[in-house]
Amino acid sequence: MRLIDREYVRSLMPRRDPAGHKGTFGKAYLLGGSVGYTGAPVLCAAAAERSGCGLVFLGVPESVWPAAAVKCWGAMPHPLPERDGRLSPDAEEEIRRRAAGCDAVAMGCGMGRGEESDLLIRRLLTLEKPLVLDADGINALEGHIDTLSRRTCATVLTPHDGELARIGGDMTAPREASAAAFAAAHGVYLVRKGHRTLVAAPDGRLAVNTTGNDGMAKGGSGDILTGLLTGLLAQGMEPFAACCAAVWLHGRAGDLAAEEKGRRGMTPLDIIEMLPYALKEVE
Numbered sequence: 001m002r003l004i005d006r007e008y009v010r011s012l013m014p015r016r017d018p019a020g021h022k023g024t025f026g027k028a029y030l031l032g033g034s035v036g037y038t039g040a041p042v043l044c045a046a047a048a049e050r051s052g053c054g055l056v057f058l059g060v061p062e063s064v065w066p067a068a069a070v071k072c073w074g075a076m077p078h079p080l081p082e083r084d085g086r087l088s089p090d091a092e093e094e095i096r097r098r099a100a101g102c103d104a105v106a107m108g109c110g111m112g113r114g115e116e117s118d119l120l121i122r123r124l125l126t127l128e129k130p131l132v133l134d135a136d137g138i139n140a141l142e143g144h145i146d147t148l149s150r151r152t153c154a155t156v157l158t159p160h161d162g163e164l165a166r167i168g169g170d171m172t173a174p175r176e177a178s179a180a181a182f183a184a185a186h187g188v189y190l191v192r193k194g195h196r197t198l199v200a201a202p203d204g205r206l207a208v209n210t211t212g213n214d215g216m217a218k219g220g221s222g223d224i225l226t227g228l229l230t231g232l233l234a235q236g237m238e239p240f241a242a243c244c245a246a247v248w249l250h251g252r253a254g255d256l257a258a259e260e261k262g263r264r265g266m267t268p269l270d271i272i273e274m275l276p277y278a279l280k281e282v283e
Helices: 006-012 039-050 065-071 089-099 115-126 145-150 161-166 175-186 221-234 239-261 268-280
Strands: 002-004 027-032 055-061 076-080 104-109 131-133 155-157 189-192 198-200 206-209
Touching: 002 006, 002 239, 006 239, 027 039, 027 089, 027 221, 039 055, 039 065, 039 104, 039 221, 039 268, 055 065, 055 089, 065 076, 076 089, 089 115, 104 115, 104 221, 115 145, 131 221, 155 239, 175 189, 175 198, 175 206, 189 239, 198 239, 206 239, 221 239, 221 268, 239 268
Parallel strands: 002 206, 027 055, 027 104, 055 076, 104 131, 131 155, 155 189
Antiparallel strands: 189 198, 198 206
16 A cells, blocks of 8 residues: 655646646536535635646536625636526536536535435436546435446545445445445545545555644535545546545645644635645645
């Protein structure tokens, strides 16, 4: 098992073209949000921007769009059809149209759960783009884990232990063995969040992170990881490399925030503010 440390992440980071433009550095498409959960997609989008991604698009339910539009400075939010405050299957055509022009897609941050929004997520598994599923994007697979077989491109799942248990992960085996077995069985890249986050690839590669602290154990931290990871995928990183880089950078930004603000009082916004400094360490 590989340790994810600064030198390893430095070796993974893609070179930036000094003559590049915003179209050069990838386009990320993020789907999330619901009534009562407007912060999650905004945090996800802000982290994707900080990743170095050139363009970040954010699809949210139409009633959430005004709040997201006010909070997003660089990312571009747009309204999508909804029902009961959550994304509706009626949004599928527009989502597919927009995703076709992007390089990586994420679904789940703050989406909430309902029969129709869960169905929408499962239908969108046929998108031919690298895909990150977090939070309710993972929960929508409960009882439907076989739908992952529809995927033809890289799929990344970022569950905490409760979400992993919900979709059939073995919670009795050691964390490392369970993560590796799940990734291999379902053909996914698994980021098993928690103390010393694990990254498992379907081909058997396994790595453990060395950064992060308990000050990150607050709502919103996972949304930041999803945005950061999707932004790195959009820049063309190989999925296992992107997962390893994302978890280290996320944790390192959290460590820098803790040094400045303290673990108790730091917030997810502090982590976002520290992401550029974490990135500087591996440039």
